[in-house]
Amino acid sequence: MIAVIADDLTGAAELAGIGLNHGLRTEVSTTVDEHCDADLLVIATDTRSLAVNEAKNIVHDLTVQLQQLKPRFLFKKIDSVLRGHIIEELQSELSASGLKRALIVPGNPHHSKKLIGDTFHYNGAPIHLSDFANDPTFPALSSNIVELLRADGSIKLVNNGDKLPSTGIIIGAAEDEDDLKYWISKTDGNTLLAGSANLFTTLLEYLTTPQRIEIPDPETTGRRLFVFGSTFYQGKLNLQDGKHNNIPVHYVPAATICAETSGDHVHGLFASHVASSIVAGNNAIIAINPDFIKDIKVDPVLLSHKMADIVKQVIDHTSLHELLIEGGATAWAILERLNIEKLYPSKLIAPGVIHMRIAGNNQLCLTLKPGSYPWPAPIWATNNYTCI
Known part of the structure; x- marks a missing residue:
């Protein structure tokens, strides 16, 4: 099983659709079912909308429960433009899981969200120049990655080719698909991986062999x-x-x-x-x-x-x-x-x-x-x- 904690529901659904497209038996739930036998279990939360301490407690408790299922891999779904309590939730998940380090690969190069050096770009320009600067809860007032994450100096930024630190929270710069593949290749059993849908797709391509699960198309009548x-x-x-x-x-x-x-x-x-x-x-x-x-x-x-x-x-x-x-x-x-409380993806209409x-x-x-x-x-x- 691959287990995911997502900080909002539509992000959880997005990853479930990717799992469905890879032929995985996929479930989206707001709770951890101890009898779950899905290939991909995506736990949806609303922690992005909560106070930071409440968000941390929820992530900690869910991680403890997920560990009982002995998942093959843990993934933390974060917002592709870095809204939310990302650092705090990762610290909480590291504590609950016993993993040594977390690797954040920000952005989504497929959708023109890229970390180039220490500057986060959206549609070819620094993100603080975009509409995301007007977000009501987590406005992008800077394009510096450390400031966007509201992090401190203990967070380390590394580039493709750099050696990964063995502990702590690390940011991996990602300008293109090759960078995503590089970070996936450097992820081991002691690493909590955090990123958006683009990174998760790359992870599934690395971990699984695509299969086809036949799910009947929905009916075409109704309100x-x-x-x-x-x-x-x-x-x-x-x-x-x-x-x-x-x-x-x-x-x-x-x-x-x-x-x-x-x-x-x-x-x-x-x-x-x-x-x-x-x-x-x-x-x-x-x-x-x-x-x-x-x-x-x-x-x-x-x-x-x-x-x-x-x-x-x-x-x-x-x-x-x-x-x-x-x-x-x-x-x-x-x-x-x-x-x-529980959803089953049946059709990926579009990314x-x-x-x-x-x-x-x-x-x-x-x-x-x-x-x-x-x-x-x-x-x-x-x-x-x-x-x-």
């Missing part, structure tokens, strides 16, 4: 609700007559966004309106209007829970066959609200965009996508990716 929890791309929605790609867009009311608490009574009328739209046309989008939030301070965690409450009420009003969710924190809040079945639920399924990835064109074909 779908898109939930755009991330604001990363929402300023770029192309609306025509209130529709995006011919699907009605329903912006969460400003009063709901500004409310100091999350509660069902606040969202009832809006959820009923969205449900009616789905009954009429099978598809609807819930989104956050960037104009509503550009001049106000919004708690992203509270906003995720508000979105989850709305989704629950939409489901109470009408049967759904598929939820398509953008943004890891929003996806996590929705799964918590719906009491979903990072994964269709999954819900354990114990034959009606509803999920498609998840990180906030910074685009939706692939086929997803907009109505009723194209729903499940039995």
